[in-house]
Amino acid sequence: MRNIILLAPPAAGKGTQSEILEKEYHLAHISTGDLLREFIKKEDELSEEIKQVIARGEFVRDELMCKIIEHRLTSPDCKDGYILDGFPRNVEQAKKYEVILEKLNFPLGYVFFLKVDKDILEKRITGRRICENCGAVFNVNIEGSMPKESGFCDKCHGNLYQRDDDNQESFEVRYQTYLQKTEPLIAYYKDKGVLYEVDGSQDKVKTFQEIKLILDREMI
Numbered sequence: 001m002r003n004i005i006l007l008a009p010p011a012a013g014k015g016t017q018s019e020i021l022e023k024e025y026h027l028a029h030i031s032t033g034d035l036l037r038e039f040i041k042k043e044d045e046l047s048e049e050i051k052q053v054i055a056r057g058e059f060v061r062d063e064l065m066c067k068i069i070e071h072r073l074t075s076p077d078c079k080d081g082y083i084l085d086g087f088p089r090n091v092e093q094a095k096k097y098e099v100i101l102e103k104l105n106f107p108l109g110y111v112f113f114l115k116v117d118k119d120i121l122e123k124r125i126t127g128r129r130i131c132e133n134c135g136a137v138f139n140v141n142i143e144g145s146m147p148k149e150s151g152f153c154d155k156c157h158g159n160l161y162q163r164d165d166d167n168q169e170s171f172e173v174r175y176q177t178y179l180q181k182t183e184p185l186i187a188y189y190k191d192k193g194v195l196y197e198v199d200g201s202q203d204k205v206k207t208f209q210e211i212k213l214i215l216d217r218e219m220i
């Protein structure tokens, strides 16, 4: 079973690398951000609360996140392995996740830390545009990632939108939250001997090649 955790600051490319890994290794892609964004479409009291938490750039409660993850991991598509994109986000979640793993008899697997400097993240986050139809991601600030026609998806011509939390203010909160809560996971997983650092600031294909080199060397 191949399990991968992608650990990174906001907009470091977790989603992009997950998609490539999903195709290359046939793993389930579990994005907690996507799961939450799906959940808040329901329009009840809890979803309204979560919507506001996300828009402020804060974290959703650990217990809820762990329930969502435990439920998702019992799906048949996870039995050969999966990529966790956005979970765990703090040491508390990492510890609770280990209890879930024990219950399901799953291994911890590999943790990749995508290292990217703050100025690059800022540029990526404020320029990120997503297709509301197919989910393809573009960036109006980065040469080579811009949509050919402004506001429309190259692949399906769907409308492009900007996430509520992809703005300067939310980015600052998200980045500070990352430093305080998520960054300690680097030491946590280093201690466990499962952490691999890769350069997430380069072209997505080059970042993936770094990950692949490690996986193909380490995976049985």
Ligand code: AMP
Pocket (backbone or CB within 6 Å): 010, 011, 032, 033, 034, 036, 053, 054, 055, 057, 058, 059, 060, 061, 065, 085, 086, 087, 088, 089, 093, 165, 174
């Ligand atoms: P992402 O798409 O990974 O950037 O996540 C978007 C937002 O969803 C985050 O800024 C948090 O508000 C929330 N979120 C996603 N994953 C988690 C998690 N593991 N724990 C708490 N909040 C999360």
